[in-house]
Amino acid sequence: MEPLLVFPDPPPPALTHALTGAGYPFRPATTSDEATRLEPEDGWAGALICSDDDPEGAAAMCRHLRKRDIPLEPLLLVVRSSHLGSLEPREDLFDDFCLLPLQPGELEARLKHLFWRTGRGTRPELIEYGPLILNLETYQAAIDGRPLDLTYMEYELLRFLATHPGKVFTREMLLSRVWGYEYYGGARTVDVHVRRLRAKLSEEHAALIQTVRSVGYRFGQSRWGL
Amino acid sequence: MEPLLVFPDPPPPALTHALTGAGYPFRPATTSDEATRLEPEDGWAGALICSDDDPEGAAAMCRHLRKRDIPLEPLLLVVRSSHLGSLEPREDLFDDFCLLPLQPGELEARLKHLFWRTGRGTRPELIEYGPLILNLETYQAAIDGRPLDLTYMEYELLRFLATHPGKVFTREMLLSRVWGYEYYGGARTVDVHVRRLRAKLSEEHAALIQTVRSVGYRFGQSRWGL
DNA sequence: GCCTTCATGAACTACGTGTGAACCAGGCGG
DNA sequence: CCGCCTGGTTCACACGTAGTTCATGAAGGC
Numbered sequence: 001m002e003p004l005l006v007f008p009d010p011p012p013p014a015l016t017h018a019l020t021g022a023g024y025p026f027r028p029a030t031t032s033d034e035a036t037r038l039e040p041e042d043g044w045a046g047a048l049i050c051s052d053d054d055p056e057g058a059a060a061m062c063r064h065l066r067k068r069d070i071p072l073e074p075l076l077l078v079v080r081s082s083h084l085g086s087l088e089p090r091e092d093l094f095d096d097f098c099l100l101p102l103q104p105g106e107l108e109a110r111l112k113h114l115f116w117r118t119g120r121g122t123r124p125e126l127i128e129y130g131p132l133i134l135n136l137e138t139y140q141a142a143i144d145g146r147p148l149d150l151t152y153m154e155y156e157l158l159r160f161l162a163t164h165p166g167k168v169f170t171r172e173m174l175l176s177r178v179w180g181y182e183y184y185g186g187a188r189t190v191d192v193h194v195r196r197l198r199a200k201l202s203e204e205h206a207a208l209i210q211t212v213r214s215v216g217y218r219f220g221q222s223r224w225g226l
Numbered sequence: 227m228e229p230l231l232v233f234p235d236p237p238p239p240a241l242t243h244a245l246t247g248a249g250y251p252f253r254p255a256t257t258s259d260e261a262t263r264l265e266p267e268d269g270w271a272g273a274l275i276c277s278d279d280d281p282e283g284a285a286a287m288c289r290h291l292r293k294r295d296i297p298l299e300p301l302l303l304v305v306r307s308s309h310l311g312s313l314e315p316r317e318d319l320f321d322d323f324c325l326l327p328l329q330p331g332e333l334e335a336r337l338k339h340l341f342w343r344t345g346r347g348t349r350p351e352l353i354e355y356g357p358l359i360l361n362l363e364t365y366q367a368a369i370d371g372r373p374l375d376l377t378y379m380e381y382e383l384l385r386f387l388a389t390h391p392g393k394v395f396t397r398e399m400l401l402s403r404v405w406g407y408e409y410y411g412g413a414r415t416v417d418v419h420v421r422r423l424r425a426k427l428s429e430e431h432a433a434l435i436q437t438v439r440s441v442g443y444r445f446g447q448s449r450w451g452l
Numbered sequence: 453g454c455c456t457t458c459a460t461g462a463a464c465t466a467c468g469t470g471t472g473a474a475c476c477a478g479g480c481g482g
Numbered sequence: 483c484c485g486c487c488t489g490g491t492t493c494a495c496a497c498g499t500a501g502t503t504c505a506t507g508a509a510g511g512c
Contacts, residue, residue, distance in 0.1 A: 084331040091342040096322070099332060103325055105310040116317040151489055167363045189491055191469070212365050213468070213499075214378035377500055414458090415502055421459065439457065439510070 002045040003027045004111075005035055005072070007061045008054055014102050015050055015078065022108035030057065032064035043072075046114065050078040052100055055086065062093040074114040078102075092163075129162050129220055131205065148200055153178075157193050161209065161219035170216040190217070228271040229253045230337075231261055231298070233287050234280055240328050241276055241304065248334035256283065258290035269298075272340065276304040278326055281312065288319040300340040304328075355388050355446055357431065374426055379404075383419050387435065387445035396442040416443070 001024070006015065009028035019026050026048070029035040035044075047065055051058035058077075065072040077094040079087065087097060095118070098110050127134040131144045139155060141148040150158065160178045161169070169177075171187035179185070194217055198206040210218045227250070232241065235254035245252050252274070255261040261270075273291055277284035284303075291298040303320040305313065313323060321344070324336050353360040357370045365381060367374040376384065386404045387395070395403070397413035405411070420443055424432040436444045 081329045081332065084335045087335055088338065091339055095343075097335070097339070099329055103307045106307065106325060109310050109313055109323070112314065113317055113323070117321075153490065168365045185490095186492060188469090188493085192471095192491075195470070211469070215365055218364060379501065411501090412503065414504085417458065418460090418502075437458070 001025060002040050002042050005029060005039075005044045005047040005065075007035075007047070007049045007058060009034070012050060012052060014100075015048070015107075018102055018107040019048070022111065024111065032061055035061065035064070046074045046076065046111070046118075047072050048076045048078065048111075049094070051083070051086075052078065052080050055083070059090065059093070062090070066093055074118045076107075076110060076114060078107075127159065127162050129165055130208075132162065132201075132208065134159055134162060143201055143205055146202075150197075150200060153193055154197055154200070157190075158197055158219075161217070165220035166218065168212050168216055168218045173216065227251060228266050228268050231255060231265075231270045231273040231291075233261075233273070233275045233284060235260070238276055238278060240326075241274070241333075244328055244333040245274070248337065250337065258287055261287065261291070272300045272302065272337070272344075273298050274302045274304065274337075275320070276326075277309070277312075278304070278306050281309070285316065285319070288316070292319055300344045302333075302336060302340060304333075353385065353388050355391055356434075358388065358427075358434065360385055360388060369427055369431055372428075376423075376426060379419055380423055380426070383416075384423055384445075387443070391446035392444065394438050394441055394444040400442070 004019070004024055004026040006019070006026045006028045007030065009030045010016070011019075011026075011028050024045075027038050029038055047061075049058050049061055062075060062077070065075060074095040075093070077087070077097040078100060079097055080100045084099075087094075096110055096114055098107055125135065125137045127136065133142045134155075135141070136159070141150050141155060141158065157174065157178050160174070171190040174190050175183050175185065175187065179189075194209055194211075198209055201208055208220060212218055230245070230250055230252040232245070232252045232254045233256065235256045236242070237245075237252075237254050250271075253264050255264055273287075275284050275287055288301060288303070291301060300321040301319070303313070303323040304326060305323055306326040310325075313320075322336055322340055324333055351362040353362065359368045360381075361367070362385070367376050367381060367384065383400070383404050386400070397416040400416050401409050401411065401413065405415075420435055420437075424435055427434055434446060438444055
């Protein structure tokens with residue numbers, strides 16, 4: 001079995017103990033460069049990121065692993081229970097989490113379940129919202145069955161919006177989440193991309209992206225009629 | 227939000243406490259027949275099966291929920307840490323698990339992540355006061371289930387008032403807290419926004435915002451019923 | 453009954469967004 | 483190596499909506 005990537009280096013003793021006890025091979029790394037350099041030929045089997053000592057570094061590592069061409073999965077985050085709140089805005093950065101202090105056997109069980117889950121491909125490679133279909137594997141989009149010719153940024157923006165239907169995002173949130181965390185550019189850039197997206201969605205579906213005045217943009221109808 | 231199906235009936239106190247604390251509606255059931263009979267029109271939002279008291283019944287419930295035409299998802303299993311081993315042959319019966327004794331916040335975080343994973347997004351953050359609902363994520367408001375078309379300032383004002391029901395605010399307090407600390411404008415601005423809000427709330431609910439003469443405005447009934 | 457306070461309607465102003473087009477940067481082919 | 487082409491960013495302007503102010507009348511308190 002390929003080794004797991006573990007952050008940080010050295011890992012907390014409890015983590016090392018649990019991993020060796022469960023029989024999983026692993027290699028620790030602290031920087032994303034290290035992670036790239038140490039990566040086995042066939043790729044990591046998964047990652048186990050402990051954010052206890054260095055939350056910033058852990059978050060950076062998660063982002064790096066998920067932003068690659070082939071996002072690394074599964075990614076298990078280990079976090080102290082008092083920092084549970086920090087997970088909320090980062091749902092997309094991990095597949096499961098495990099609390100410190102570790103319960104005997106829990107880490108092993110979670111890894112097992114994660115491998116089972118990801119092995120069966122429960123992760124959808126399609127995003128569908130009404131008439132819109134995004135194929136995450138082929139980077140193609142279609143609406144009403146008609147293919148859309150989207151540029152890279154248009155696709156990324158639409159994908160991000162479509163994965164959070166109903167939710168309003170400010171321009172700044174979109175710039176940081178779609179363009180990149182340290183991007184600094186004019187907020188009007190978002191406007192222009194939204195305009196092009198609306199233009200490429202046919203006239204009838206342009207309303208899929210709504211502007212919320214003084215706030216930002218929202219994709220799709222919010223579902224709270226229900 | 228549709229309620230969660232919870233097993234067994236009655237659930238362990240810790241479970242009830244965690245669920246109500248997190249704000250998730252739920253209905254307990256002990257048999258699969260009950261689960262079918264109690265199921266809401268739009269289906270369960272998910273299931274939370276506690277196998278502590280009755281492992282057999284819990285496993286049966288999981289199988290039943292997963293074998294339906296439309297398998298119920300997500301399904302969170304709550305299990306005592308000493309019984310971790312019993313999970314192994316049943317990977318397909320649950321989407322995530324949570325150990326007893328419960329860590330504060332863990333159940334809520336797991337539910338949130340589960341809902342995010344299964345594509346339903348996170349539980350929307352709502353402010354509810356009687357017939358009024360404010361959705362903080364989608365910037366939408368509704369009363370009696372009917373959506374309200376509020377402008378940005380109207381929404382902000384209503385949100386601020388609704389988060390402090392019963393409390394009286396002077397116009398100056400509202401200007402500083404809603405409009406901004408360094409805002410300097412006429413205090414009558416508040417009046418106008420209150421008027422528009424009352425107009426958009428239907429006639430019957432206009433009294434949700436009361437004027438306290440010579441003082442300011444108050445949202446909702448004062449605690450003393452008067 | 454007078455004075456203060458608030459509601460109402462309408463006019464004014466300003467900000468936010470849509471839109472068209474120009475400007476760059478990188479990639480590819482001639 | 484140069485120039486075109488595509489895609490991303492920025493700019494300028496116009497328009498509409500939303501926020502603010504004002505004038506007036508009604509209501510409440512002393």
